[in-house]
Amino acid sequence: MKSLISFRKLRLPMLAALFTGIIVLTVGAQEFLTSQCRVDGGPARSMSLIASNRFSLYQEGEFVANLSAANLSVGPHYYEVRMQDSKGVWSAWEGQWFRVIGETHLVAAEWFVDADPGYGLGNSIALPVDGAWDEPEEEFVVSGIEVTNLDVGRHQLVIRARDSNGDWGISSQTTFYVGPAVTLAAAVWTTNIMDFGDPSLTAPATNQMRAADGAFDQDSEDLIASVNTLALATNYCLGRSLYVRCQDSLGRWSTRHGLWFDADAQTWRFDPAAGWGTNWASLSVAPEAVSSISPGDWSLVVTSNNSVVLGWNDCRGASGYEVYFRASPTNAFSLVAAGITNSALAVFNLPPSGTGKWLVRSLGDPGCAMDGPMWHFGFTKPQSNDSDGDGLPDNWERRFFPSLNAFNGMTDRDGDGFRDWQEWVAGTSPTNRWDYLKTPALRLGPINPFLGMPSLVLDWQSANGRRYNLYYATKLEHPATTWTLFDQITGTGGVLSSTNDWPDPTGFYLLEIEIPEGE
């Protein structure tokens, strides 16, 4: 039995030897199951078997696939083919390059400065101006070029683009200059715009401005010039235009743009962002010296015959003066005297009581279109218990010092910026530098239930017995602002409050203090 089995095992090869050709064709050759192709490593797709031939040693198959080039970009591509036999074994991918032709368009661009980093290694330009890489010509914008690390000198900005064939185009380049940091180097002012007619002209040395911090070393400086108004023209009392321009460290003069006058700081400031254009500001030059009789001066105290003598320094160039008076902010100014040419005026028949406001207006040159500046001040009526005639009651003076000679209206014994007559009016201490009339504080008050908006509340420290008149105006028309009496409150020694719940409480507020009769 065992030998029989061995015999049968040997029979098959023997039979195969007899029919070698047939056996090889049907058993030896592996039939194709499939063939696949792909482009650029994309998804594989099947190919169609169009011919098959059997040979003694192998079987051959021919495959074909029709592919669309609609979605292929112009340029080189790589196609590959692989095949699988009936054993399920795949061949390796084998392929070749081919090229899709057509009109090319730009697909990328890059830029670099000076040294070429190699194609494709520059700074990429994400998109052209129109937002799409789809045309043979595109417009690019290069921004954000960092020059911090570039040496001073000339540099090349190079731009190049790549088309849909994958080819880089010829580089385009332009030269730019990196200079040292530009700072302001000088500034000048003038009242004559014609001085700046020629940017190359340098203003006289006397018109030089200086940097507020002492050195021109920044690209933005606060500029200061001390001007003696006596050096100005004879009609300096009129409003004038002051022109300023500045020069940078490269020697370039600006036009007048970029300069503006900070009224609060009383300085010119330069705004580089505004550039090198034209700018100017009006300048009103006041009478160069006010009267020796300042507001609150003792000599402004109305005399016993209800008269006062006003004096002021003559304003050069002024053709005359007008004097106005109003007893209350709610009144318009009334002309008291006009056309006077001297600098002193005795005014009689003043109101018997209360404070008032005086306005002295200088008149400009007849040829000028506008009047000169104004000067206003307050006055008080004479005190019955003022034995030294300084406008301060004797008992108030003695409350702080044993001698009546320690005070007069012009002194400021505690150095808090308020003269002693102002301390008396405000009810504050002339010997305590922390006690003076403080500007009312603003805060938001309760919600107005009808408007749904918060009200506006003004708080200020009061003096006992003083009467506070709070006035309101929507705008300032200096000096002739007409005020509306908004509130009247008698002081308690504590904090007083006044609430404005109008729909629009914004505006200007004036706090006036009245001294009760007999104090």
Added chain:
Amino acid sequence: MKVKLETALCLLSLVLSTKTPADTVYVDQRFGPGGNGTKAAPYDKIQTAINDANSVTIIVYPGTYSESLNVTKTLTLLSYDGPHTTKIEAAAGGDTVTVQPGIDVWIQGFNISTGRYGVLCQTSGSLHLRNNIFCGNSSHGVYVARTTLTTLPRVWIHNCLFVANGGSGIYLLHVDGWHYYDHYTYPSVEVYNSILIANTRYGIESSTTGYDSGPVTLDHNDSINNALGAYSAAFGSGNPISIGAHSISVGPDFVGGSANACNQDFRLLPTSLCKDAGHAGIGFLDPDGTRNDIGAFGGPGAATFYTNPNDGPIIRSVTIDQGMVPRGSTFTIRAKGATR
């Protein structure tokens, strides 16, 4: 004058029409005698195809062709299925292939065996040998001889296998110069990416130990287990001819084992040190795009019989109908493959 011009045009047309448009001739021994060299009726002998006056490219289908070839004209001799299945076996004593001087010949994809020399090339002309196996010839696998000082044969040997030949794998014969400074003058030979193994003498042998002129360039070859050595005395470190910085001497690890029999499978195992060890560069890549494999089954000449390590189907050709495809059009990919 008008009549004369028309006559001249007719004569020109006649001349052009008698020119054979295709010079490719086919050989397939399975068809037997009587063929005319066309694909439908191929010759059954290679020499018949060589003798065909129109043959420029000769494509030889698988089989064992027992004949000694005498190549007498410029031509390209291509095997269709590679050296594994296409053999030229000479009668004992004769040379398998003799290339006559002064012609330009390509021989690619054959197993050339049993002759005295596998290929004999001498005196002058150009010879390109690619993806051939020279096995079991009684003397040298390839014999290149410079016979004059005024002419020289130029031979390029890429991706070939020289195994078990009775002489050396490659033998270079010099000619003595007329003058003292020109004694050893060699042919021009370039050998890349080839395996020389188990030959009775050397892998590569020169006729003298000296060398004076004649460009001999070797590199990326694997010469191992040759009886007298990998190279004869003129080659290698300290000798006048370099074997190349990338040449190696390792066992190639054939699929068919280490018997080095002429009928064995000489493809490389995936772990062979000869894989991807051939000459770098796009002109030497394997058909799958990887670096050249040393041996007869690597390099671009193996395109029609290249198999990947998993022994899957062979892709003989991959073509596209248009190399330049208009955008938006439809293009056609064609491929031909084979399974064994």
